[in-house]
Amino acid sequence: TWQFLFVIGIAGMLHIKRGGEIRFNWMMASAAVLYLVGALIWVRLPLWGIETASGLPTVLTGFDKTFLSLSRLMHILAIAYLIVAIPALSNLARTRPGHPLAVLGKHSLPVFVAGTILAMIAQVMKVVSPGGLLYDAILISTGIALQFGFAYYLEWLPRIGWGGKKRQSGATLPSAALKPA
Template structure:
């Protein structure tokens, strides 16, 4: 998705410089790592889950995925949202939002089928009580309508709906970014803070709950990614400061100790709103936001990480990252099957771990298949003899 195309030019002395063209694979690699980590975390109760970075800090792969999405969107759209072409680009973006909505409904329906099938085949009716399925079973008519209208979400099936809302908002973000980037930052930050302070969040229809990932909060991280990439595309760069690097490392270390030693009972709120001092994922508390930004700063400014992730376009991780939506859908469905397997085997950690290892392998196989399918679809037709 991150396709960088540059035009050649002269410097102030009139000397021409060759400018590289091609796809930057670094975001694809990081996106692939996020997708694999999300899959591992979505099959709770097996050993690999304890190795993911959510166990060593405040944020997890969801925050990283949204930030990378914002960076990718900034690279793909910010330079194209110009007068005269904004309507066409807006319609293209909203078509993507529709695709994300359809993908969310599809994965939710398949998830229902997996858990219902497990309940029928294995005689384990308690499966219907998992991941917020029971309200749909007990109120079928209302449940179907609520699910289609995004008024009821199943557990582990809530990223795509939030992402679809972000794409609905994206044309407005791009317009503000084109007019005045600081205005976009101020608007996004204000919306994030208001959502956290006043609990502005889409509510569910069937119960008293609300969306697990609040789009009015998570849009801030998405916008930060857009602004950072737009700044770079305009010729700017991230500040490479030893102080910022040291602060980032220190914050990651403190958050790691906080999680590892369960210091959750320490109260440092000083009467401030929870969105600034808590650790809530729904409203993307500042502690989680700063954690993913600190991690991203280190990965972006320390050269060794850039060298490790700048790989060939045929690298397996690049293939996964290049087909992120299809692979995410595949991983979600596979993870739901893994959850049923763990439940019917009384949460056998060894079986769960074997399943996850096999599932990771299937992610690579599916990405290779998608790549092969793309090559076949663009291959020239065979000429008749």
């Protein structure tokens, strides 16, 4: 489910890097705002049960984090569109390249995988030793710190010559120059 969101994000990023843009459109922005307000009302009133009363499959109407239902997909796409298309919101979300959140975002997929593994380990630890509020705070803080540490580790690797793009030395000849005439 989350892989689909990563693919949507990557596709959007590639579109922008190739010179494309995501322009503001009043119809799209209005639809996004209306959807988000509707979702807020649905959750705050609460109107739980409407999604199942409609008789539609859970894939379309479910609100469970386990699956990426249509309602959850539309929610994240509406938020993402408004942040990207409205310059004031986009500028609020912008950070410098060395900012900790930017470093985390630059390595989002490996950090996400590490976070998933850490969450599984933490679930086992909670079953073995339920602990209390302090235990939970230490467990969560440690997981967050490990994810940031992992992101900075991945950022450091290319500086020491591991990973990243390979540097070509000036003495390297093109392969065409090595062929006999």
